[in-house]
Amino acid sequence: MKKEFAVIGLGRFGGSIVRELIELGADVMAIDISHSRVDEYAQIATQAVVADTTDESVLKSLGIRNFEHVVVAIGENIQASILTTLMLKEIGVPKITVKAQNDSHEKVLRKIGADQVVHPERDMAMRIANNMVSNNILDYLELSEEYSIAEIKANEKIAGFTLIDLDIRAKFGVNIVAIKRSNQILVSPQAIEKIRLDDILIIIGSDEDIHKFEKKALH
Ligand code: ATP
Numbered sequence: 079m080k081k082e083f084a085v086i087g088l089g090r091f092g093g094s095i096v097r098e099l100i101e102l103g104a105d106v107m108a109i110d111i112s113h114s115r116v117d118e119y120a121q122i123a124t125q126a127v128v129a130d131t132t133d134e135s136v137l138k139s140l141g142i143r144n145f146e147h148v149v150v151a152i153g154e155n156i157q158a159s160i161l162t163t164l165m166l167k168e169i170g171v172p173k174i175t176v177k178a179q180n181d182s183h184e185k186v187l188r189k190i191g192a193d194q195v196v197h198p199e200r201d202m203a204m205r206i207a208n209n210m211v212s213n214n215i216l217d218y219l220e221l222s223e224e225y226s227i228a229e230i231k232a233n234e235k236i237a238g239f240t241l242i243d244l245d246i247r248a249k250f251g252v253n254i255v256a257i258k259r260s261n262q263i264l265v266s267p268q269a270i271e272k273i274r275l276d277d278i279l280i281i282i283g284s285d286e287d288i289h290k291f292e293k294k295a296l297h
Pocket residue numbers: 086087088089090091092109110111112115129130131132151152153154155158
């Protein structure tokens with residue numbers, strides 16, 4: 079059965095989520111208070127509806143209870159974002175993802191039971207900044223406040239050595255969970271695996287240890 083999703087708020091972020099979900103074959107109801115925004119998505123989403131989602135009766139009349147996952151992408155109007163999330167929670171939507179504008183907004187969203195809170199601008203900025211300070215860090219994904227996953231390009235300093243030779247876990251406290259090599263991905267590489275130049279190492283660890291590894295092992 080197709081998964082059913084709803085996206086509330088059709089700004090750049092909400093709109094992109096709608097397009098991607100449709101691309102992935104999902105059914106999506108796109109909702110916004112603005113007629114012009116909804117018109118934009120009339121031909122793209124499965125259904126596009128004009129509604130003020132801070133009104134509980136409006137949400138109920140949309141049958142929002144039947145959607146398994148709802149994304150709240152109302153940005154600037156923090157009050158509308160919080161009220162909408164609260165209503166969705168009360169109505170009993172199983173999974174709610176909300177875009178937060180700032181840390182206090184995130185705190186409130188978590189308190190009222192949002193299952194997932196995202197900061198697209200902050201998260202993307204973190205990935206780009208990490209790549210800017212080090213050419214070896216290709217990508218950076220935050221797992222929690224302290225831990226991340228990074229994609230790091232192997233260079234001549236470590237190429238030709240096995241994972242045992244480098245003893246990365248003991249020396250730096252990070253784990254190599256996979257190696258991307260050309261079009262292949264070696265998941266959980268063995269200790270005797272020899273790193274090749276231009277391999278991409280996917281490592282997991284604390285932010286401090288990842289940066290220590292990048293600074294000490296690759297320079
Ligand atoms: P982005 O950066 O993704 O473009 P943004 O942070 O600028 O988004 P806004 O444009 O402020 O976000 O809000 C996204 C959408 O949410 C807007 O199209 C706006 O009309 C819609 N919106 C605001 N309040 C409500 C509401 N009460 N009910 C439904 N939609 C709403």
